[in-house]
Amino acid sequence: MHEPELPHIHEPRELRRLSYAALNRLAVEIRETIVATVSKNGGHLASNLGVVELTIALHRVFDSPQDKIVWDVGHQCYTHKLLTGRYDVFPTLRQSGGLAGFPKYAESPHDAFDTGHASTSISAALGLLAGERIKGGTGRVVVVIGDGALTGGLAYEALSHAGQLGLPLIVILNDNKMSISPNVGGLSKYLSRLSMKARYQSFRRKFDAMAQRLPFIGDVFFDLVVRLKRAVKAVFYTDNFFVDLGFEYVGPIEGHQIQGLERVLQDVRKLDRPVVVHVITRKGKGYCFAEQDPGTYHGVSSFSVSTGLGGATPQGNTSFTEVFSKALLDAGSRDERVTAITAAMEKGTGLSPFKAAFPQRFFDVGIAEEHAVTFAAGLAAQGLRPVVAIYSTFIQRAVDQIIHDTALQHLPVIFALDRAGFVSDDGETHQGLFDICLFRPIPNLTILAPASAGELALMLDWSLAGPAGRVSGGAIIIRYPKAPCPLELPACSAPLEQGRGVFVRQQDTSCCLAFTGSLYPQVLDAAERLAAQGIDADLYNLRFLKPLDEDYLGAIMNRYKMMIFIEEGSRAGGIGEYAAELALRRHCTAQVLILGVPDAFVSQGKREELLHLNGLDGEGIAAGVLGFRCS
Numbered sequence: 319m320h321e322p323e324l325p326h327i328h329e330p331r332e333l334r335r336l337s338y339a340a341l342n343r344l345a346v347e348i349r350e351t352i353v354a355t356v357s358k359n360g361g362h363l364a365s366n367l368g369v370v371e372l373t374i375a376l377h378r379v380f381d382s383p384q385d386k387i388v389w390d391v392g393h394q395c396y397t398h399k400l401l402t403g404r405y406d407v408f409p410t411l412r413q414s415g416g417l418a419g420f421p422k423y424a425e426s427p428h429d430a431f432d433t434g435h436a437s438t439s440i441s442a443a444l445g446l447l448a449g450e451r452i453k454g455g456t457g458r459v460v461v462v463i464g465d466g467a468l469t470g471g472l473a474y475e476a477l478s479h480a481g482q483l484g485l486p487l488i489v490i491l492n493d494n495k496m497s498i499s500p501n502v503g504g505l506s507k508y509l510s511r512l513s514m515k516a517r518y519q520s521f522r523r524k525f526d527a528m529a530q531r532l533p534f535i536g537d538v539f540f541d542l543v544v545r546l547k548r549a550v551k552a553v554f555y556t557d558n559f560f561v562d563l564g565f566e567y568v569g570p571i572e573g574h575q576i577q578g579l580e581r582v583l584q585d586v587r588k589l590d591r592p593v594v595v596h597v598i599t600r601k602g603k604g605y606c607f608a609e610q611d612p613g614t615y616h617g618v619s620s621f622s623v624s625t626g627l628g629g630a631t632p633q634g635n636t637s638f639t640e641v642f643s644k645a646l647l648d649a650g651s652r653d654e655r656v657t658a659i660t661a662a663m664e665k666g667t668g669l670s671p672f673k674a675a676f677p678q679r680f681f682d683v684g685i686a687e688e689h690a691v692t693f694a695a696g697l698a699a700q701g702l703r704p705v706v707a708i709y710s711t712f713i714q715r716a717v718d719q720i721i722h723d724t725a726l727q728h729l730p731v732i733f734a735l736d737r738a739g740f741v742s743d744d745g746e747t748h749q750g751l752f753d754i755c756l757f758r759p760i761p762n763l764t765i766l767a768p769a770s771a772g773e774l775a776l777m778l779d780w781s782l783a784g785p786a787g788r789v790s791g792g793a794i795i796i797r798y799p800k801a802p803c804p805l806e807l808p809a810c811s812a813p814l815e816q817g818r819g820v821f822v823r824q825q826d827t828s829c830c831l832a833f834t835g836s837l838y839p840q841v842l843d844a845a846e847r848l849a850a851q852g853i854d855a856d857l858y859n860l861r862f863l864k865p866l867d868e869d870y871l872g873a874i875m876n877r878y879k880m881m882i883f884i885e886e887g888s889r890a891g892g893i894g895e896y897a898a899e900l901a902l903r904r905h906c907t908a909q910v911l912i913l914g915v916p917d918a919f920v921s922q923g924k925r926e927e928l929l930h931l932n933g934l935d936g937e938g939i940a941a942g943v944l945g946f947r948c949s
């Protein structure tokens with residue numbers, strides 16, 4: 319029985335004192351620690367299990383933090399965190415105030431660059447390396463990028479630039495054939511062809527050995543052998559894309575053998591040119607359930623280690639995503655023009671049922687949000703009804719494609735923005751708090767925010783019905799949170815009227831709470847708390863965050879003494895600011911209070927915690943109203 323190694327590794331250099339046998343035991347310990355922690359806290363499981371040996375080898379060969387390792391997406395950084403002095407705090411992973419699930423420079427100098435969104439690593443690393451050389455330093459910079467993240471366009475812009483600069487950037491391509499779902503696109507096929515090179519080399523070794531065993535090889539036979547080898551080689555090899563861009567290419571190499579990995583890394587460390595090291599790993603390695611189904615175990619909530627099963631979802635807690643998924647499926651059956659597009663998030667956005675029913679009208683474009691939007695615009699220009707299902711945080715990538723390729727041309731693309739608002743556990747990079755302020759100023763765009771299941775389905779149908787009878791056509795954003803979806807809200811089943819909301823409670827009081835749909839349960843709670851304090855409030859579900867029927871809203875703001883605008887998004891540039899400006903412009907009588915997210919990035923926590931911290935739960939809203947009333 320051996321003493322555990324992991325608790326004694328405080329700095330990566332301590333790995334160098336371990337034998338390969340001890341390192342292999344360490345890899346087992348690391349996997350056990352990751353599985354145990356993620357089973358409690360949730361997190362990215364399969365991706366982390368796949369890079370344990372690679373991370374150990376990297377930290378033995380390179381001197382972090384003088385040498386810098388940049389993790390693409392950063393969701394696979396758990397081993398790196400465990401080996402860089404964060405073992406003791408690892409149980410706090412993804413908890414409020416705890417260790418982040420992604421690299422954070424503020425957390426450790428070993429986290430060379432913050433990530434969370436895909437495909438940024440090569441650009442960032444090239445900048446770090448160019449900066450290091452300008453300062454006269456000799457530190458190395460290494461990128462670890464997955465084959466999924468390599469489907470993002472930014473990665474190619476960076477590869478092209480890196481080839482041009484010729485600096486000794488080391489790009490480790492972690493190829494496990496998976497994005498979250500199986501990887502898609504021409505590049506993934508291309509990488510598979512490169513992987514066949516390994517099989518070709520094994521074929522060649524066997525072939526040479528066999529030929530040598532044959533006695534008296536004559537010239538004719540030798541020529542035949544050479545020609546046969548060339549023909550086989552032509553099947554396996556084509557020109558190497560990375561080499562054409564100016565990189566050295568090494569690989570593909572087995573990604574679970576520390577010694578072999580180390581040997582290659584020692585070699586490429588000495589190169590004075592950019593190099594791609596193509597490493598083959600198994601996503602989910604070492605935990606049977608994750609190996610068998612790496613897609614499901616890519617990102618998980620808490621689960622039982624022995625059965626691999628998560629806790630049952632409480633009955634009746636249908637999510638907004640599930641409601642959207644069903645509504646889109648229904649729409650797809652009614653209308654053959656309906657098409658669905660995802661950027662590598664098929665399951666997360668609820669598109670799997672649509673894909674199964676209408677495979678010809680479903681497109682997974684890879685981690686390529688900009689392309690997803692412009693591609694959808696092309697479909698719309700052909701008279702189809704594309705629905706791009708995408709997380710609020712990832713649409714940030716495609717602001718220009720929404721302006722230039724969609725809104726400007728009045729094209730009827732629908733954006734189903736999931737995870738709009740606070741997002742549990744993933745931290746700053748994954749909050750969906752900027753979509754309202756990013757897209758509100760853009761002409762020809764409609765932004766809708768449903769409060770209930772019926773209303774989400776209604777909004778999708780209204781959006782798909784096309785611009786007939788509407789003031790503006792063009793693109794439509796429907797934003798909804800990662801949260802349970804209230805099912806019965808009679809007021810919200812009233813037909814949509816452009817620019818207008820609906821009252822879900824109206825008693826002609828002097829105070830009105832106007833809210834974005836996702837906050838309906840919190841607003842209801844606030845109203846009850848206020849009633850207990852003797853303040854009755856009417857509740858106005860805004861429905862439209864753009865365009866607003868200014869006459870209609872202006873009239874409402876003349877009816878009340880207090881109008882409180884409550885939004886699950888950035889206050890700056892949000893709906894409240896717009897309403898306040900409208901109230902000023904129209905000399906409305908109501909005093910306006912805005913409750914939204916202050917001008918700061920929001921760090922990790924559960925959605926409920928984050929609502930509380932930002933004064934947007936029932937308690938916070940009620941306190942805001944009371945404070946405003948007394949001021």
Ligand SMILES: Cc1ncc(C[n+]2csc(CCOP(=O)(O)OP(=O)(O)O)c2C)c(N)n1
Nearest residue numbers: 365434435436464465466467496497498662
């Ligand atoms: C811009 C952006 N879009 C989508 C995602 C969601 N996402 C996180 S990891 C991932 C798959 C990454 O695949 P790969 O790079 O191959 O890494 P693996 O998990 O397979 O190790 C996706 C789509 C993201 N983080 N950033």
